[in-house]
Amino acid sequence: MSPWFPVLYLVSELVQRDDNAYVDEYFEEYEQSPQPDAHPFILVHKLSPYAILPQQKSAGAARFDLAASQPCTIEPKGQGKVSTCLIMEIPWGSYGRIATRSRAAWKLGIDVGVGVIDCDYRGEIIILVFNHSNTPVTIRQGDCIAQIIFENILMPDIYEVPDFTTTTRGKGGFRSTSQTPAIFSKLLPKEKHAVSVLVEDTLPQENLVEVHAGTTSPGVFVLRSMDTSLETFEEEDNLLDQISYMTSITHPMEKVDQLIWDYSDTESDMEADWVNPFATEETTQSSQLIATGYEIEYPNMRRLVESQPDQ
Ligand SMILES: O=c1ccn([C@H]2C[C@H](O)[C@@H](COP(=O)(O)OP(=O)(O)OP(=O)(O)O)O2)c(=O)[nH]1
Helix, strand or coil: CCCCHHHHHHHHHHHHHHHHHCCCHHHHHHHHCCCCCCCCCCEEEECCCCCCCCECCCCCCCCEEEECCCCEEECCCCEEEEECCEEEECCCCEEEEEEECHHHHHHHCEEEECCEECCCCCCCCEEEEEECCCCCEEECCCCEEEEEEEEECCCCCCCCCCCCCCCCCCCCCCCCCCCCCHHHHHCCCCCEEEEEEEEECCCCCHHHHHHHHHHCCCCCEEECCHHHHHHHCHHHHHHHHHHHHHHHHHCCHHHCCCCCCCCCCCCCHHHHHCCCCCCCCCCCCCEEEEEEEEEEEHHHHHHHHHCCCCC
């Protein structure tokens, strides 16, 4: 046997134990339940013996019938909440949509409203019923007055964008040419951008920023200075801290000898918090562009850039 065998075995054990440490309660429960990859399932809990499990009346039916667990009457042109006494645990990434049954709509003149059952909802499922007829509608216990359809959904990240990609169908009627920098119209929502920070002790010359931007790789933004954004991004403090940190590790202090961050004439505590790791009091250089090695997703980048004056 190889003399390394016991060592390898030990490492393997440690990794395994480490993995287990990260399994939280939810996943333990999840793994104990029926196979997640197998046929989908809905866990249903009855709050009353009068509750009736959702029933699929034929193998190909999209719907499962939902029954009232208690009798009730809906007044003409009125609305009512019909109790099902059911709680459902719907799989993550899907939801239940309660819909009207055509028979109930046609025969009784009732309609079901709202009907979105979230997968994280653990309350009783209620059927909101509207009576469009001119006579009272009596619902008996056990009447299947609605249906529920389980549907997969997207759970996307939402990004606000100033413009969209063009399509053959679209007419471009929603394009905005407001003060938005032209670069934004070319960005994809998830695109990330390298950040360069222009550190300076005075306001830059108008063309200085453009010159610097032009010499950096495409997509690199130049923040005119960090101090202006600090005022408007209170909630983004940690983002700016991260940029500051990334700047410090991208450019160790000894390699940069001519740089100033002069916040001596400002009153803001927040600005004073931002410590430029390269500042030297002896130097007379007024500004320097630093590639931070930090990437920002489009929405944050947009907000940061738009917070700069004279963009
Ligand atoms: O016809 C319905 C509609 C909703 N619900 C339950 C399930 C759903 O997950 C929850 C919340 O519904 P919704 O999001 O439509 O209500 P809301 O008024 O937006 O309240 P909330 O802020 O709690 O989401 O209420 C029903 O039982 N029946």
